[in-house]
Amino acid sequence: MTDASAGSPAASVAADVVRWARALLGRYMALYDHGTSAQGGVLPAELQRWLRGEGQAPERLARGRAAEAELAAHRSAALAWPETEEAGRWRRLMHGVLQSDLERDLVALLAALDLSPRTAATLRLLSGWTDAAGIERSFAQSLLDPFEAHAEAVADLLRSDHPLAVLGVVRGLQARGEFRVQFLDLAPVALTWLGHGAAVACRGRDQLRWFGSEATEPLWQWPLVRADITRATEQLTAGGGRLRLRAGTADDALLWARGVAVSMGRGLVAYDGQTALRRQPGEAAWIDSDALTDGVRAAGLLAVLENAPLLVRGLGQDDGSRALDLTAVVRLLQPLPVPVLIEDAQAETASVATAVARDLKCAAIEATFPDAAQRRQLWAIALQPRERSALGESGFGRLAAFPLTPAQVAAVLQERRLAVGGVHDLEATAEACRDRVGHRVGDVAQRVTAAATWDQVVLPDPVLSVTKEIVAFARHGEKVLQDWGFAARYHYGLGLTALFSGPPGTGKTMLAGIIARELGLDLYRIDLSRVLSKYIGETEQRLGRLFEEGRRGGVALLFDEADSLFAKRTEVKSSVDRYANLEVNFLLQKMEEYTGVVILTTNFADSIDEAFKRRIRFHAQFPLPNQQERQQLWQAMIPPSLPIVAELPFELLAKAYEFSGGEIKNAVLRAAFYAAVDATPVSLQLLDRAAQAECAERGRLVLRTAMSLDW
Numbered sequence: 001m002t003d004a005s006a007g008s009p010a011a012s013v014a015a016d017v018v019r020w021a022r023a024l025l026g027r028y029m030a031l032y033d034h035g036t037s038a039q040g041g042v043l044p045a046e047l048q049r050w051l052r053g054e055g056q057a058p059e060r061l062a063r064g065r066a067a068e069a070e071l072a073a074h075r076s077a078a079l080a081w082p083e084t085e086e087a088g089r090w091r092r093l094m095h096g097v098l099q100s101d102l103e104r105d106l107v108a109l110l111a112a113l114d115l116s117p118r119t120a121a122t123l124r125l126l127s128g129w130t131d132a133a134g135i136e137r138s139f140a141q142s143l144l145d146p147f148e149a150h151a152e153a154v155a156d157l158l159r160s161d162h163p164l165a166v167l168g169v170v171r172g173l174q175a176r177g178e179f180r181v182q183f184l185d186l187a188p189v190a191l192t193w194l195g196h197g198a199a200v201a202c203r204g205r206d207q208l209r210w211f212g213s214e215a216t217e218p219l220w221q222w223p224l225v226r227a228d229i230t231r232a233t234e235q236l237t238a239g240g241g242r243l244r245l246r247a248g249t250a251d252d253a254l255l256w257a258r259g260v261a262v263s264m265g266r267g268l269v270a271y272d273g274q275t276a277l278r279r280q281p282g283e284a285a286w287i288d289s290d291a292l293t294d295g296v297r298a299a300g301l302l303a304v305l306e307n308a309p310l311l312v313r314g315l316g317q318d319d320g321s322r323a324l325d326l327t328a329v330v331r332l333l334q335p336l337p338v339p340v341l342i343e344d345a346q347a348e349t350a351s352v353a354t355a356v357a358r359d360l361k362c363a364a365i366e367a368t369f370p371d372a373a374q375r376r377q378l379w380a381i382a383l384q385p386r387e388r389s390a391l392g393e394s395g396f397g398r399l400a401a402f403p404l405t406p407a408q409v410a411a412v413l414q415e416r417r418l419a420v421g422g423v424h425d426l427e428a429t430a431e432a433c434r435d436r437v438g439h440r441v442g443d444v445a446q447r448v449t450a451a452a453t454w455d456q457v458v459l460p461d462p463v464l465s466v467t468k469e470i471v472a473f474a475r476h477g478e479k480v481l482q483d484w485g486f487a488a489r490y491h492y493g494l495g496l497t498a499l500f501s502g503p504p505g506t507g508k509t510m511l512a513g514i515i516a517r518e519l520g521l522d523l524y525r526i527d528l529s530r531v532l533s534k535y536i537g538e539t540e541q542r543l544g545r546l547f548e549e550g551r552r553g554g555v556a557l558l559f560d561e562a563d564s565l566f567a568k569r570t571e572v573k574s575s576v577d578r579y580a581n582l583e584v585n586f587l588l589q590k591m592e593e594y595t596g597v598v599i600l601t602t603n604f605a606d607s608i609d610e611a612f613k614r615r616i617r618f619h620a621q622f623p624l625p626n627q628q629e630r631q632q633l634w635q636a637m638i639p640p641s642l643p644i645v646a647e648l649p650f651e652l653l654a655k656a657y658e659f660s661g662g663e664i665k666n667a668v669l670r671a672a673f674y675a676a677v678d679a680t681p682v683s684l685q686l687l688d689r690a691a692q693a694e695c696a697e698r699g700r701l702v703l704r705t706a707m708s709l710d711w
Contacts, residue, residue: 013087014115020074021112021119024105024143025126027067031146064146075101089194089305097304102157103164105144109135110170110186111194134172134185158184166335167304168297189298190305198267198306207295207314208302211258211268219406220259222381224368229259232341232365236260236309239363241339246366250313251407253343256367257311260341267308271299274314293328300336309339315356330359369405373479376400382409383423390424394520398426401520402433403554412436434522439553444531444546445524448558450513457507457514458625458632458661466620467515470498473617474519474597496597497615499562501605502622505662508601512558521556521597528564540586547590554596562600563607591615625661630654633661634687637668643681652684652706657691663698667691 078094081087098104112119113134124130127139135143137158145154156162158173165173172184189208192201198210219225236243247253254270261268273292296312303310312333333340333356342357357364370378379400380388388396404412412432416423423429459467473496480486481494500508509525516523531546533539550557559565565587588611591598600616602608613619625633631654638644659667671690675682688706695702 013081013090016074016077016081017090017108018112018116018119020071020078020105020108021116023067023071023074024109025119025122027064027071028126028143028146030063030067071105075104078104085197086195089197092307093190093194093305096307097167097169099163100153100157102144102150102153106140106157106164106170106184107186109140109143110184111191113185114191129183132183134183137172137182137184140184163335166332168301187298187301189302193302193305198269198302198308201302205295205298207272207274208299209270209272210302210306211261211270213262213265213267213308215258215262215267217255217258217410219255219378219382219410220262222378222406224370224374224378225255225259225406228365228367229256229263232256233260233263235363235365236339236341240361242342242357242360242362243339244342244344244357244362244364245311246344246364248367248369248405249407250343251411252367252405253313253341254311255407255410257309257341257343260339261309264309264339267306268311269299269303269306269308270311270313271295272314273312293332296329296332300332300338303338304336307338309341310336311341311343312356313343315342315344329356333360367405369403372400375402375404375409378406378409382413387423391426391429395426398430398520399433401554402430402437403552404433404436408433408436437553439549439555441524441546441549441553441555441557443549444542445526445557448509448513448516448523448525450510450517450523452510452514454514456636457511458629458636459507459511460623460625460629463511463620463622466498466618467511470496470515470618471518495591495594496617497591498599498618498620499605499608499613499616500599500601500620500622501608502603503624503660504603505660506622506624507661508622509558509560510661512556512599512601515599516556516558516597519556519597521554523556523558523599524550525558525560528561531565543586543590547594550596551594556597556599557594559598559600561602563602563604588612588615624658627651627654630657630659630664633659633664634668637665638682642672643675645681645683648682648684648687649706652709653687653691656688656704656706656709657695659691659694663694667694670694 078091081091083091093107094104098107109123113123114120123135123139124132127136129136129139141154141158144157145151157164159165160173162173164170168187169190170184171187172182189201189205199212202208202210220229232243232245245253245256247256257270258268273295299310299312302308310333315329340360340362342360342362344357376397379396383391383396391399412429413423415432416425416429419425419428421428477494477496486494500512502508513523526546531539531542533542546557588609591612592615600608600612605621631650634650634653638648657663657667667687667690670693671682671686674686674690678686680686684706692702692705
């Protein structure tokens, strides 16, 4: 701000404030000899005698009373300030936040320091502190009460527990430590807000954000979000203006809070405390308590100035290494005369935010996490018609399978609409969804990308029938379990579990990948080397984290060679047997609790514990393919772009070699390399040669070859 000048209504209001401050100075100078006695705070002798009833009223008293009348006129004029945007902010501060003439006088003096360099220079000269950034405390006291008629009220005004200090309107009253001299000034966030509004006041302050009441968000119209916002607004009113938001993510808490504020017809101030929770690489976590309290104070003041709700974010702990004295934060939030919302995105762990909410006696509300059917509704609303048409029903279903919250869906769409390919690029959009899910299944598992398609799979009728049942269960499980009430009656064993057993190379793992892709799920193969541990109890901990992350990420889990984990329990003859059985018992419990997709594959079905078999919903036994199926597999393994001779008698290969699907794939790939080396198309001779090499590697005796059979 600069010297106020005539012109706009805002400039007129600023000029009024400067004249107000000059009237305070004029009253002071009328009573004192050029302010020379101000530093000691002692009235001139003639005034002291008159106050004691001795002598005549000095001439300076009349001048002081005239200045008092001018000051009263300025106070009255402030009530008629125009209803413009900036003038309205001055009215809000002077007559909404401030409650007495003494408070208004002090704020006018402090504002004049920034509004008028000439007035600021006069103040500093009279106080004797020519280099000070603010007004020295005792001098401010003399300016506010030169007659010492309101000494008690002024002393109360300048206390550190006065609302002006608690809200942070005036700085210097909260001085830390023992100081002989205190200098007062108006909070920078208040000064910026007065001149330019809330959005500009947040600039340069990474921890502060402002959202206007005119903001619109399409997701607020989604029934689930709208119901949560209505519920939160009601709880906020019933909870005394204090509410803890337990949402899936911090962005969802922000989405909620913005909706609550807009439903009240107000804007929203959001404070993110993560800037005060810092971690240097290789160092222990530490907390900048001063930055935290200063940030909360600035956010609270801005919320009070705007009469807007305050959302406090980023106070949650992600581990147990941080410690924070909550007293200062709670003390700053308690007296705020605006609604306060505490975001606690970590609903399942103890956190700083939870403790703050407890000490503030907040009502608590938890977001409704959308289920599969609700996610489809969400994506249907969020996607534009042309985007959904371009994705197709399968692409739409794949995106809806990711367990994203409403705010995450909005973030993915915003990101992809600005990127090359847009939302139409299904793989890139799916990858963005995967990143937003943020699970850590990858710590103990490897993502499996299914390259095979249905036309490359040759399944016997029993396996095909089980496969259709698996897909049907996944697609209609929500309707049967939730809508028809089975989930309310049975509280465990509601997940989709399948066991694929059979010899190696019969397509068990490949089919698991195809099913996961059909359902729109990411498939993760469990890395047993990162799950099993020689230390007692650690395997159970890792398995517990695996299932929890799998649930949070909404992924399908694949236990390849499952007999190594799900083996039969043995008779307890030693402590080793006892702990081995404990691991199996723990797995039984987690399998029953898990509501997602779990697929087990094994070459030795008889090795699986019977208790597991009873809890597995689907069991498909993969036999070695018969001759007709082998012929279909040989043909299915040939890519369309592979150069081949005109006719390939696949029936001869199927008759000569009793291969599994995996062995046929290896033989075809080997023959392709033979053809690449010889620069010739793939022929029966090359396929036969590759099949013989495959038999040799597995130690099988070749009794006949395809070339030896009649065409």
